[in-house]
Amino acid sequence: MNKLNKSIFAILFFSMFGTVTGVGIVVPLLPIYAHDLGASGLYIGLIFGAFSISRTFLLPYFGRQSDKKGRKPFIVAGLFAYTVVSLAFILSNSVESLIALRFLQGIASAMIMPAVQAYVGDITPAGREGFTMGLFNMSMFLGLSIGPLIGGIISDRFSLDTSFASMGFLTFLCFMLSFFLLPPTKSERVVSRGIKPLPLKWVLRDKEMAGLFFFRLAYAACIGVIWSFLPILADLEFSLSSSSIGILVTIGVFSSGLLHLPMGFMADRVNRNMMVVAGGLIITYAIFSFDWADSFGDLLSASVLFGLGGGIAMPALMALAVLKGGETNAMGSVMSLLAMAHSLGMLAGSLLAGLMMDVSRLRNAFPTGAVMMMLCLGLFMYLTRHKKVVFVQADQGTGPLDLEG
Secondary structure (H helix, E strand, C coil), X not given: CCCCCHHHHHHHHHHHHHHHHHHHHHCCCHHHHHHHCCCCHHHHHHHHHHHHHHHHHHHHHHHHHHHHHCCHHHHHXXXXXXXXXXXXXXXXXCHHHHHHHHHHHHHHHHHHHHHHHHHHHHCCCCCCHHHHHHHHHHHHHHHHHHHHHHHHHHHHHCCHHHXXXXXXXXXXXXXXXXXXXXXXXXXXXXXXXXXXXXXXXXXXXXXXXXXXHHHHHHHHHHHHHHHHHHHHHHHHCCCCCHHHHHHHHHHHHHHHXXXXXXXXXXXXXXXXXXXXXXXXXXXXXXXXXXHHCCCHHHHHHHHHHHHHHHHHHHHHHHHHHHHHHHHHCCHHHHHHHHHHHHHHHHHHHHHHHHHHHHHCCHHHHHHHHHHHHHHHHHHXXXXXXXXXXXXXXXXXXEEEEEEEC
């Protein structure tokens, strides 16, 4: 494949952008809403963790099925389910119902994310993995940066229910876009090429895949800490408005999104592993910076620094994932495992930080993410050192041949 299918890419890009923007509208508002309902730090963690729990169990299944049956059916069904659940938030008036709805929202997300990312991986030209995934990831990061800002403004000027309705409207538009404009499933490369994907057990046993998994897990844990507890810190200790909190969340995600395209371009030309390591070190320092913050400016700087680290590391990481998906003919499985790592990380980060808040103090929630990043960065460096994997497919079976050195 020499050229990117721009029409399919555009549909996937704008579908993901609209969906993530809708989710981003309510992200900075849920912790405060739950706190007002009387939720403890652990329950706030569960609201975010419930989303991750349901995704974690179902991501491998939906990713694997998309390798066998095509991407479009799961994208369309997931977007429709997302729309219904988004509107159901309007009827929620208890912490328990928020947890239940986030659980259902996680199921819908498990259908969408690996299928969309695998679809992009399918149409990515060889040698442009970093640029293509960096460009596509801008849809998510820009959506998450714009969403919180819009959500804060809507909440201040209208109501929280209006924010939930806006999320449902945007996800419905994405459903319509994908349903009518994506090509029929039978024309997808994953279906038409007739190549059997590598068994999942071989993907799971690959050391390089494990390294990608652990880094993605730690990065998501840091996001879980920030999304769950930065709004509370900003509200309780700095008395910031919803709009200001939205800016705090927005600036970090926005700075990361802006870097994805140039860093993706760079990832096709320099050592991708070193980019991941450099980004991980910056992320670690940024998380510690939230604990040291004494002003709104300090919080803002820490958020920008976190975005910088993610913007450097993630395009390189996703480029490595696309290569792994191509080697295994199991792009959906690879992307689902990384999305699974994201879910587990969000769960672990939010829950551990919530426990730290309950047994100690609010600010101690943030170093939890930094420690996880340091540990998983070390695992990434160990598991991906001097490693190449050649996949040999024969009539009697398929399996990986590891080449060290």
